[in-house]
Amino acid sequence: MLLWLTFVALAVAESAPEATPLTARDVQVKYTDPQLQRFFPPKAQRAGIEGMAQVLCTIDRNGRLADCEVVRETPTEQGFGGAALKMVSTFRIGPQAKDSSPTAGRRFSYQAKFRIGPPPWGPASWEKPGAESAAAP
Template identity: 45%
Template sequence: MATLGWIIGAAAVLAATVCDAQSVDIMRYYPERAQRLGVEGKAVISCTVNAEGRLADCAVVSEDPPGFGFGDAAVKMSSIFKMRPKAQNGIPVGGGKVTIPIRFQLPKDAPPPAAVPAPAPKP
């Protein structure tokens, strides 16, 4: 099981209790094609926090590099996050908004990426 694979941004760490990386195979969220090609990336998602601290209505704000699925992976990964909900009169309530930057990194002990075949010559 990989313990490296993503890094949640510092802004979200202040409000989040992120899952224990030892208890979740976080590499299952890493986009397959990007992993196969050895591509690392980042995504920013925006979500609503419900009264229980779970994320809902997450949407991709940005991803880099585009076309590798890092944004979609970050949205799928949001289901494992638990945030501190906002409170009114000391009672947790939903509706808080959070923007979460996530950086996807391959484990240092990962096997080398598969060779990328050269494009076929055009006739």
């Protein structure tokens, strides 16, 4: 069974909620685990259930995500929230957004969609086209 995950990331300045939110295109996310599909919850995978989870974290000065919490998960009771928390623990955020503003101390909202089947960009690769590097789509 082929599994794939899609991600939507949104970082928002904690101290300036009125500021325009940063999008996934505005920050550099390094995936330290190249096999992100391994985070698909086993219970849901066995049952053929797809889902999503959104987590909210703070970016620390080393680019790690801290104080993460699940803010949304569907369906519930399938392990998608816990899987998303484990997944983001492997992420590293670059020290600056692409607009050169610092990322440390900002809130980071991350949505992971867990899907069964080949990714829409083709089954030959788990990387989305246009990835900046092998470790950072």
